[in-house]
Amino acid sequence: MEGQPPPARPTAHAAPYDVLIRGGDVLDPSQGLRGRRDVAFAWGRVAAVSDPETIDPGDARLVIEATGRLVTPGLIDLHTHVYVGGSELVIPADEVCSASGCTTVVDAGTAGANTMLGLRMLTQGHVRTRVFAFVHISGIGLAGHPHGESRDLLYLDPQLAARCVLSYRGFVLGVKVRQTAALVGENGLEPLRRAVRAAELAEAVIRDRVPVMVHYGSAPAPLSELLSLLRPGDVVTHGFNGGRNGVLDDAGRVDGAAREARKRGVLWDVGHGRGSFSYGVAAACAEQGFWPDTISTDLHSASVNAPVVDMPTTMSKFLSLGMPLEQVVARSTVAPAQFINRALPAPAREPLLGTLQVGAPGDAAVLDLQGGAFAFRDSLGYSWTGPQRLSPVHTILGGRPWGRPYPHPYLIP
Template sequence: MNEKTLLLKGATVIDPANGLNSVKDVLVKNGVIEAVTENLEPQEGWEVEDLTGKYLSPGWIDLHAHVSADFLPLGVEPDRDAGVNHGVTTVFDAGTAGAINMKGMKRYVIDTSTTRVLSFMNAAISMGSALKGAYRDLRNMDLNVSMKAVEAFREVIAGIKVMASVTQVGDNGIEPVKIAKKLARLAGLPLMVHVGNAPPIYEDVLKLMDEGDIITHAFHGKAGGILDRHGRILPEALAARGRGVWFDVGHGEASFCYKTFKRAMEAGFGPDSISTDLHSGNIKGCVVDMPTTMSKFLELGFSLSDVIDLSTNRPAKMLGLPLGTLTPGRTADLTAFVVANEEAVLYDSEKAPMKVSRLIKPVMTIKGGKKAWAL
């Protein structure tokens, strides 16, 4: 058997799921983590990467981006713009494609990318997020058409996506979320809901969410957000978290507000995952990429280990994926990076500046045991 062995030497390994944050060597055999231990001596035939002075973590996971490339409007390039070239080994396309576009999404995007791309299929059958007002006409939410796509492409569909904001639902209020929830139930998949400008109101969305469902743009700064008039966390959000509903960042150009986030943190309500909502309309704006988004959380008071946890282990756990850790036997997705002591000003979606003094910068991405990108 032609075994390929890669030894990653000398990095500070951060693997929150296994409580690791120290210098270790990582051995990768045939695309799988073989061992994480100290002072492994290279053997003949092994490929060796010296990562002394660098950090090494499970491959980063971006739970919310739009990576349909030029196949559908809104998309950025999965590898070049969002994925392996930015330290991200798995990216979730959050609803750019609906049922009608799933075949093309698989053929032209998922099957041709080095980055692992999984889809939250839009509950709007035609065009998904790329169609403004996707749920204004409920005929665009055909359960039969959606279920056929779920059955045909289940291996790449991680969940169902719906956008609960007035620009998308028009006069239909909460109805599109209800239909999407029905679809998610039929499909046996989690539902990811984008919350934004009401109606429907955040409280009504939360009431429909079950264990395993995901709120994205959880900490947006628009009216009717996660805080009530008195600056307290909505009781419905606390109840939802109690039921096992997840709260994702989904930064985007309009959906992450430092002020709201800081208040939520003061109330003890942090995020379950960090994600970008990167798309062609915001890639030149405040989001930039996953490491830039992660860097903001260092300044917002999170330890490096927690930032890695929220960008690897936690999103993988949310979806029950065997990724996001360096446990032996797992797929060898890894990101090597540095934390540069650099001053920068990073903006939220409300154009509020934040001075940061540390920037997370990837230097190498390994996907399935193979070097997928290096600086």
């Protein structure tokens, strides 16, 4: 987090707004909105989005001056590992999110059916970040890291995973599976088949879609075979990995099976991670117009320091690949929000995340869009420079400033 603490504006009377982000360049793809606006928050929600200088600063308990800075909905990271205590391969959500503009994360299968209760308790009681989860088709989740959780099919019980989806409906969005040869041993694509089976079992009960997220990279079968098992609404993560059976064919063209899967409604996610993002693969895909649907980090203990760092850094890498800023922000806010909303029980399906619409939860990011020459690194150790970088300045969660430096006075609505 950069910059100075936002100036406090103590007032003698009760102000109608808790926080006012003043004069920023608001970019909210959910509303097709780009331009200078004031954004005010009250009661934990977005209370007003107005032309600049139309809201009296005296009407807010705290004013954040954002002239020259980008203001977006709170960033949403579809692939993280935040289950502290559930595996070694995790990071505390609040530690990273509070300083990176990220307000919602999805834990991608750190917990299996046997360990989901712990993740739920942790995120309900001890974490401010909005957290959702995929349940791993392996009942042990990633507790056995670094050993492959899908080497023994006894752990992969579709009934247990389906029960977990149903028990934690609204928190567990779907079923996760890792299809890397080293993690599945001799089991080929059977883990994915079981993940899809678990999703179908749950779907039969709730009569609604339950998505599967498949991690692939050096998969034990050709990409076309893996993708043929996926249904519309399922998501492929580590979409630009540099392993065997990847998105590019031998001639360096985007595999026809990937384009066909996308046409059917299968989503392509980044899931950068320590070993799953190749600049060469992503650049070839970009040249051929094959962009990710969602930008995510795969943040965990082994990826956070380098090469991932955080959401803005991952977004910056796509800027460097030529993706327009509006698209980069859309795929880090409204696109993952739509995925989450679709997976929530019907009564909860308000367009609540990934937007600065009035009435939405008061989640926002203030970012510096810097120009210059910035060094980036991929998961294979390749380095390149890009002309722009998004740098996080402030995170607003639930209408309150978040992270360091702590704002003063710390707001308690």
